[in-house]
Amino acid sequence: MKKTAFILGLSALIVSCNQPAKQQENNEHNALETSVESNEVKTEEANPAADFNIEDIAFSTADIGDFPFINLPEGLEAHKGAIQSKFDICFFPINGVMTPFEGKLYKANVGAVRGEEYSQRYFEKSMEDYLLSVGAVKVFDGEITREEYDRYNKQDPNKGGSGDMGYWNQNIQFFIIRSKDKGNIYIQFTSNNAGGKLNIVQEEAFKQTVTKVTADEIVKDLSETGKSILYINFDVDKSNITAEGREVVIQIAEALQKDKNLIIAIEGHTDNTGDALHNKKLSKDRANAVVDNLIANGIDKARLSAIGFGSEKPLVANNSEENKAKNRRVELIRVK
Template structure:
C-alpha cells in the first residue's frame, strides 16, 4: 500500500502520539516516492494545492449513490481497541457534538455529530500494519461501510472559505500515514469512519451524524427568581473583556435579565459578588473581581435601579465552585453571583 499524507481535520486530534510515547521516527519517503510526487501526473501528498491548480469544477459527492447498509450497527463508537492494550496505550478523543471535515469523493465534506477517535501503537497490540488494517476493514465491511474517498486531504483545495487547507494550522499532518474514508449509510443515520495507519501506529475516527441540540440557554429573570427563592443565590456567567471589567456585548443579555428581575420585585435587594479563577496574582484577581461586580452594579443603577437595593463585593479566587485544575473548572469559577439580601 502506498503511503499518503494523512490529515485529520479535527482540532481535537491535535495530540501527537510521538509526543506521548517515544518511538523510532517513521521512515521518510524514499527517492522514488519523492520523484513521483513531483511529476506532473501525480499531485503529491505533500504538495500544497493552490487555488489556480484546483479543477474548475468537480462533481459533488452523491450520498444517494452509496447503498443503504443492511448490516447491524453495534453501539457507538462501533470499533473497539484490540485486546491487550491497556489504558496507558489508548489515545482517545471524543465529543458529544463536533464539526469536522472528511474526504468524500474528491472533496472535503463538513460533517457534524458525535465524534470519537482512537489511536494506538501496533507494537502494543502485537499486530502488523497489514493485520490491524485487515481487522478494521473487515469490521467496517460487516457494518456495510463503503470506501468513499477518491483523494486524500492534502490533495484538495478548500471547497469554501470555511474548509481548512491541507497546511492549515487546524489540521494535523502525518506524512507516513495512509488515509481511507468510509460511509455507513443507514435509512436514518450516516456514519463516517476514517482509517489511518503507518508502520508504527493506527488511528480511527468515527462520526455519527446528528443534528445540533441547543444545550445552553439564557438565564432568564424568572429562572433567577426561582433560584434565589430556593437557594438564596444564583451564579451568572457574564462575559467581560479579558483581564478587564468592561462588559462585552454578549454579556449584556444577562445584565438585562437582572434588570427585569429587580423591576419585577421592587422589594428585592441583592449583593453582587465577583469571582475569578486562581490564575495570576491573588491580589490582582481580588481587585478585578471587585471592578467587575461594580461594573454590573453600575449598569443596573444606570437602568434606574435604586442604589440602596444593591451592594457589590469582589472575592477574587477565595470561593471556587470547582477545581482550578483544568479550563472547565476555571471557567465555572469565573462568575458573578447574585446573593439575596434580607
Template structure:
C-alpha cells in the first residue's frame, strides 16, 4: 500500500512538471527586434520575422505631406549644428536596414548637433524625441532601432570612405534610429540619428538617380582617337556598385561596337577603373567585372572575341579629385587601348 501511494505521488509530480513545462513554452519570450514601428488601424498583424528579412520601402504608406526644402527638418529649439553641415548634391550613404549596412544614393546632408548656448545642458532624450515626433507626423516610419554588429562593421566600413566626416553615423556602439519616408514621386527620404551624453549626429538622404553630365562619345570620335592616339576614355554608366549596364551605358557600348565594325582590323584592350569609394580589393574586382561586361556586350553585338581583351585597375591612376562627386564620376571610366 505504501509503495502504491509513492507511485501515485510520483506520477502526479511528473504530470505537474510536464504541465508547467508546456505552459512555460506557450508564453513567448520578449525579444528586441529591428522591426518597423508601424501602427495602422484596421490592418492585419505584421509578420515581424518575414519583415526583418527584406525591407521594401514600397510596402510603407506614401506620405504626401509638404516637407519644404531639403533637408526638410529644422533644429529643435535650443539646438544647432556644431560645425558647418556636410551637404552633397549626390553621394552614397550607408544605413542599417534589417541590420545590414546598405548603400543608398542621393542628396546627402550630415551634421553634429549640440546646444546653442553652452549655459544650457544637452539632453539626448530631447534631441531624439524631437526628431521622432517630427518625422512620424509627416508619415515617417521607423525601420531600425539598435546597434550594428562587430561583424557588420568589419564587413562594410572600408567601403564607407566618408566615415570621419562631421556627423557620420555607422560606427560600432552607436545606438542608431532610422526612419524612412515613402514619397509618391520616388524621392524617398531616409533619416538616421544617434547621440551620446554630449551631442547628436543627424543624417538625411533623399534618393535620386545620378544624373550623368558627361555626354556619350559617338563612334566616329572613338574610331578617330583609337586610330590617331591609340586610346580613348569613355564614361560608361553601370548600376551602383555593380557591373550591370544602365540604358545609357548600353548606348555607349553600342557606339564602341559601331567603331569596331567600321574598322574590322582594329583590336582593343578594355580597361576598367573605379573611384576610391571602397576597399582596394573590392574596387579591383568591380573594375574587372565592368570591363568584362563591356567585352561580353561587344561580342553579343557581333564583335569577334579575338579582337578584344579586358583588364581592371580598380581605383589606380585617378584622373580627377576623388573628394568630390564630380571627380569620382570622372574616375569611374572605361579606357580603350589600341593593340
C-alpha cells in the first residue's frame, strides 16, 4: 500500500513538473504569434498616407477663381522670385507623410508690404478662414518627424527654393479643395513671426509635348524667324554630345543639305547655375562640338561659326528648374 502511494505521488510530481514546461512552450508560441502580429501591424502603419482617399472629400460649389486661386491678405505680398510653373511637383503631408502631387505649381515666400509689420496670426487666420469659406477641407495641421524629412527631402527638386517648407520643426497647415471644374487643389502654408510660405498645386496629369526635331522644321524656323531653338543633350558639365544629341545634329545637317545657301551661327547657352566664366566657356565648347559634328556629317566648315554666351541671354527667368532647362539650349542663327 505504501508502495502504491509512493508511485502515485511520484507520477503526480512528474506531471506537475512537466505542466509548467508545456505551459512555457505555449506561452513562447503565443508570444511569437503576438510578435508576428505586432510586426504586421507596424508594416501596415509604415505608410499612413495609404489610408487617405481623396474621394472622401466633398466637392466645393464655391467660385474659387483661377490658378493660383488666392489673393494674399491685405498688407501682405509674395516676395520676388516666387515659383509659378505649368507643371511641377510639390510634397504635402498626408497623415504626416510627405506625399508628391503634380500639376500647376505656385510657391512663394510671404511678407508684409513695405511700411507694414508682419503678423503670423493675421496671415494664418486670413488663410484658414478664407479656405474654409470656399469649401476647403483641412487634412493636416502639425509637424512631420525628422525621420520623415530625411526620407523625402532629396526627392523634392525645389528644396531650398522660394516657398520651401516641409521641415521637421515647422508647423504645416494643409487644405484640399475639390472642384468639378478645376479638379483637385492642394494648398499648404506655414508661418512664424518673420514671414510665411505658401504652396499651391492644381493637380494635372503630365502632357508630353516633346517631339522629334526634323530637318523640315529647322529649315522652316530659319526661313520664317531667322533662328531655330534646339535642345541638344550633352554629358553633364561637358561638351560631349550624347547619342540622343547626335540625332538632332543629323537633322541640322539634313536641313543644311536641303538649302545649300544656308550659312548659320551656332550659339551655345546655359542657365545661371555655377560660375559665369565656366558657363561661358562650356557653352562655347558645346557650340564648337556641334560644328565639329556637322563637319563630320559632310557640311562645309565655311558655312558654320560658333559662339558661346553662357547665361548672358536667358530665354526666361532662371527661377525654376523648368525655366533653367529652357535656357540650356543651342540656337541656330541664320547668317545668310
